[in-house]
Amino acid sequence: MAMLKLLRAPLKYIQGKDSLLNFYEETKNLGSSFLFICSNSGYKNCHAKIEKSFENTGSKLHFEIFGGISSNSEIEKMRKIVRDEHVEVVVGVGGGSAIDTAKATAYYEKCPVTVVPTVTATDAPCTGLSVIYKDDGTFDKYLFYPKNPEAVIVDSKVIANAPVKFLVAGMGDALGTYFEARACSRTDSPSLENGGVTLSAMALCKLCYETLMEYGYQAKLSCEKHLITPALEAVIEANVYLSGVGADNGGLAVSHSVYNGFTVLEECKNTMHGPLVAFGTIAQLILEKAPREELKKVMDFCYKIGLPMTLKQIGVTDEKRVNIAAEKACAQGETVHNLVGDVTPGQLYDAILTADLLGQKYFK
Ligand SMILES: [Zn+2]
Incomplete structure (x- = not known):
């Protein structure tokens, strides 16, 4: 049989100035307890708007600054938080590594994943795969997922300020x-x-x-x-x-x-x-x-x-x-x-x- 043609993409793509103020509206169907896996600058530049979007919604938010590389030990740490706190939705906020860690955590814990890129340097946000590194920062493997992220939300103001x-x-x-x-x-x-x-x-x-x-x-x-x-x-x-x-x-x-x-x-x-x-x-x-x-x-x-x-x-x-x-x-x-x-x-x-x-x- 000839190779079958295939097209995959994120379920939802949202982009614009201050789009993070709509974070809750765009993701409320996914669950009510969120883990945000953030790079340092991702946390600094995004958490206020995200929290504002959740005002008076009763949702549970957990922001976690992650260790900087998408390694197995970092993913294990995040998976533990998901289990201990009954997280329903995993969100990656940052560059490639924060996003790859979030995608892997969500995949292993069978949660939906949402991506908030804070820079536009790579293809990480929309793809259905992660690059996994060893703890010393060298390449380990690609991890392929059965689907792409549920939502990708890009705040143009965050990108313009990077x-x-x-x-x-x-x-x-x-x-x-x-x-x-x-x-x-x-x-x-x-x-x-x-x-x-x-x-x-x-x-x-x-x-x-x-x-x-x-x-x-x-x-x-x-x-x-x-x-x-x-x-x-x-x-x-x-x-x-x-x-x-x-x-x-x-x-x-x-x-x-x-x-x-x-x-x-x-x-x-x-x-x-x-x-x-x-x-x-x-x-x-x-x-x-x-x-x-x-x-x-x-x-x-x-x-x-x-x-x-x-x-x-x-x-x-x-x-x-x-x-x-x-x-x-x-x-x-x-x-x-x-x-x-x-x-x-x-x-x-x-x-x-x-x-x-x-x-x-x-x-x-
Ligand atoms: Zn590339």
């Missing part, structure tokens, strides 16, 4: 989405949800790319000054929903394997996920022999937004080290193999070095 580097990083992650899905559909490769790519998923991925091109730069300027504009709203939606649901259902290819490859290099440890994905996207387009116009459009965008285009910008000063990253990026099971004709470490090395050469031209 450091702009997170919005830019999210645009880097979102930049790969369309090209990776396109690569998967060309080879009938499965999505992250292990299904065939639907027309609907491709449409979301394409809209993600177009939204970045149209509004990315203006959104960056707005966010720098903490201004909320329609362009910023559009890019928040692209980073959180279009990129998240798009990648989940459209699949990954070279961009994310390049990210995985560079994470083994010590010198890249301060470069965030999204910027590495953006650099990997340039390498993917080179491997695909993409039309010059398309490559130029992507590179012009990276330059304007401040996404990396050279090895130096991602922390690599010794070209030979790229061999290690390329080997790792082409390991068995990596999504790099979803590309037409497949990719060898040697070919990837050449493409990455070429991306670097083209990128350097922008800074001369």
Whole structure:
């Protein structure tokens, strides 16, 4: 039987200025006892609005600041709170790790989960999976869930007040989405949800790319000054929903394997996920022999937004080290193999070095 097409998404997506004041309205059907697993800044920036939305409702709220990484011991700690306090709904408030911890806790305790992203740097909010780390912070495994979060609630004011580097990083992650899905559909490769790519998923991925091109730069300027504009709203939606649901259902290819490859290099440890994905996207387009116009459009965008285009910008000063990253990026099971004709470490090395050469031209 041919692979079945599949589309999954959060049940509900809410976005706008002060949307957290509606938290109770949007989630009251899920239960009346809530555990909020918060990052430090997530707690600081969100708890007042959330508490206000619950005024006089009689619901029980428990805010818990979590340890910073989505590790098994952290998840165990949160599960104990769920059991001891008869929690009915788990909420993740913060960046990727708080969200991943909340999703895992809810899954194991069979509770619905709601997500409140406080930055738009990754695809964590809308996807049906968590990245689990070991207690020392190194990658452990992916945890796949049977469904996506019940609700994702994005407060644009919280996003606009967060450091702009997170919005830019999210645009880097979102930049790969369309090209990776396109690569998967060309080879009938499965999505992250292990299904065939639907027309609907491709449409979301394409809209993600177009939204970045149209509004990315203006959104960056707005966010720098903490201004909320329609362009910023559009890019928040692209980073959180279009990129998240798009990648989940459209699949990954070279961009994310390049990210995985560079994470083994010590010198890249301060470069965030999204910027590495953006650099990997340039390498993917080179491997695909993409039309010059398309490559130029992507590179012009990276330059304007401040996404990396050279090895130096991602922390690599010794070209030979790229061999290690390329080997790792082409390991068995990596999504790099979803590309037409497949990719060898040697070919990837050449493409990455070429991306670097083209990128350097922008800074001369
Ligand atoms: Zn990503």
